[in-house]
Structure formats: C-alpha cells, structure tokens
Amino acid sequence: MPIITPSSRVLPSYSKLAAEGFAILTHERATTQDIRELHIGFLNMMPDAAFTATERQFLRLIASSNQIAQFIFHPFTINVEKRSPEIQQYVADYYDDFEQLKLEGLDALVITGANVANKNIQDEDFWEPLKEVVDWAYDNVTSIFCSCLASHALLKIKYDIDRQPLPEKCWGLFNHTVSDPTHPLVHGMNSRFDACHSRHNEVSSDAMRKAGLKVLVESEEAGPHLAVSEDGFRIIFLQGHPEYDTISLLKEYKREVMRYVSGDRGDYPPFPSNYLSLQSQAILEEYQLRLTNAMTNGTELPEFPEKHVTPLVHNSWQDTANAFTNRWLGQVYQTTNVDRTKQFEDQLDPNDPLGLYSGK
Structure with a gap:
C-alpha cells in the first residue's frame, strides 16, 4: 500500500522513493480519495x-x-x-x-x-x-x-x-x-x-x-x-x-495417469518438471511399475499414492x-473511480493510468 506524504515538511527521500518506483501519494490526493x-x-x-x-x-x-x-x-x-x-x-x-x-x-x-x-x-x-x-x-x-x-x-x-x-x-x-x-x-x-x-x-x-x-x-x-x-x-x-x-500439479499428474489407465492417453505421463522431489519420484515410479503390471495381468489396480506424496511436495x-x-x-x-460504472479516477489518462509514460 502507498506511503502518504505529510501536508508540510515533506522529506526529500519521498521523491527519491517515488523515482525508484515506490507508491507515494501526496497528502492532497490522499485526503480527496x-x-x-x-x-x-x-x-x-x-x-x-x-x-x-x-x-x-x-x-x-x-x-x-x-x-x-x-x-x-x-x-x-x-x-x-x-x-x-x-x-x-x-x-x-x-x-x-x-x-x-x-x-x-x-x-x-x-x-x-x-x-x-x-x-x-x-x-x-x-x-x-x-x-x-x-x-x-x-x-x-x-x-x-x-x-x-x-x-x-x-x-x-x-x-x-x-x-x-x-x-x-x-x-x-x-x-x-x-x-x-x-x-x-x-x-x-x-x-x-x-x-x-x-x-x-x-x-x-x-x-x-x-x-x-x-x-x-x-x-x-x-x-x-x-x-x-x-x-x-x-x-x-x-x-x-x-x-x-x-498440489495442483500433482492433481494434474494424477489426472493424466488416470487418462492412461482409461485408454484416453497412449503413453504414460512424464513428471511435471522441477516439481517433485527424488523421494516423491521414487514413490510414483514404484506405483507405475505396480500399475502397469496389474493392467497387464488383469488384476486389481493399486491406489494412486497421493496421500504419500502430498506431504513431500513443497x-x-x-x-x-x-x-x-x-x-x-x-x-x-x-x-479506480469511486463510481463503479466509471473506469478510472477522472484526472487519470486511460492510456497511461499509472503515469508511467507521462511522468505524472
């Protein structure tokens, strides 16, 4: 949230901070908002x-x-x-x-x-x-x-x-x-x-x-x-x-595995990049082995190890x-304007609402 300058004796540091990109509001603008x-x-x-x-x-x-x-x-x-x-x-x-x-x-x-x-x-x-x-x-x-x-x-x-x-x-x-x-x-x-x-x-x-x-x-x-x-x-x-x-990416990975099981996907899905720890990958690789064996042999499919992997995801x-x-x-x-039907405060330029190019 912005810093508001006082009405008098404004520190020179405020202008330097504003030049660096920090949000600085003048006292006049703050009191009229x-x-x-x-x-x-x-x-x-x-x-x-x-x-x-x-x-x-x-x-x-x-x-x-x-x-x-x-x-x-x-x-x-x-x-x-x-x-x-x-x-x-x-x-x-x-x-x-x-x-x-x-x-x-x-x-x-x-x-x-x-x-x-x-x-x-x-x-x-x-x-x-x-x-x-x-x-x-x-x-x-x-x-x-x-x-x-x-x-x-x-x-x-x-x-x-x-x-x-x-x-x-x-x-x-x-x-x-x-x-x-x-x-x-x-x-x-x-x-x-x-x-x-x-x-x-x-x-x-x-x-x-x-x-x-x-x-x-x-x-x-x-x-x-x-x-x-x-x-x-x-x-x-x-x-x-x-x-x-x-765990959003883990959920997506599980969804892709289930698509493989149902035949909607031809290949077994790779891991999401840079997301799973080595321990998590080892658990999921073991699951893949048991799953593919069960699919080949027509036996009961193992449960996806979501509860074991979830605590390991950071x-x-x-x-x-x-x-x-x-x-x-x-x-x-x-x-924004106090009137919700208006796009910006009246004094702002819609083509430069943050004053990035006009210097305002």
Missing part, C-alpha cells in the same frame, strides 16, 4: 471437474494478498460447454448475471482458462461470449487479470496474436526473472522466483514486444510469464498459474504470487 470496497468480477470458464476448485484457488489468492482492503467477489460464467445439472444449479444459486454486472460496474476482472477442443481459439463455443465480456471490460473495468488460456484469448482478441503450439507440453515449476523491476506491479518483488505452468501453446516474448506489450517476467525454459498491455495496466497477461495450490511460488496480486489490487485501489 474516496475509499470503499473493491468489486472484483470473476469469469469462470473452467470445465465442470475444475469449476469450483478454480473458484477457490482464486479466492485464496485474493484473500491472501491483502489483509487491509475489502473485496466483494462477483463470479459469473458464459456458455463454455454443456454443463452438468449440478453445475448448472450451482451457477443458478451462487453466480451473478453478466448483464446486471454491466449495469452495476466492476473495479477489476479475473478471467480463468478453459478447456479447448480446436486448434484455433476463435473456433471455440465460448469465443463470441468471451469477446462480448472483453469488449465491455476493456472500456469499463480498471484492470483485467488473465490466467493462461485467457491470456492467449485476449492476445488474439486485442492484438490478433496467434498462440503457437509447443513441441511438448510446458508443464511444471520453472524459475523466472523480473525483466523490468521498475514497473509498479513487480517493483520490490524478488528478482528471481518460481511459477507454475501447464500449457501446450505459448505466445513468445518477441511476439508480445512486437505488439507493443511490456514483458515484466520471463523464464529461459518456460518463456514469458507476465506481461501488460501497452498502457501498462489495463490488461494483465499471465501465461502461468499464480493461483495454483501446492510450495516455492505462493509468496511471490501473493505479492504480485497484492500489487495489482493496490494499483486498482488507487486508480
């Missing part, structure tokens, strides 16, 4: 199996990031796929209506990933409904936070950038470097940190920069993790998964994910 809760929209496009789990992941990420500000969470969804009766009822009972949210306004919007069945995202059933949400949000919401496939979708919608297929899935835990430590969204964070990825496609740093986007965090192994739109703030692109829990990314989310929400808090 109207402080209220933030209204955060949550567009959940995940398939039924991960629908509520993803909802909880993002709730944890937001709740853990800031202990001072107050947030009201507005979940909603669009026509992504045929939903089960249970999820349809869940949405009817607990989710908001997008048309009503448009009337009331939102301060920020989080968009999840989704399952895809086509090579081109624009061939998916959710494409037109998603475009409608994005077109409205871009001109009415202070900032849009995109996770994984949502980033690829918005890069296509706003910049006509096509994601490219990878020779093999980018899956696991990868080390990243902050490319621009002066940007308010990453200023003061660790200059190197881990982040989770799970995707078959990517948009490269070169493609992003060529379109005028600012790449803030990238990895030699996994490519760009975090980038922002040319204005510095209105769209946040994350190719990784800051919302992932400690989390090396959550602190940084929380720190980034805190910075994002802090900037939303400082720039």
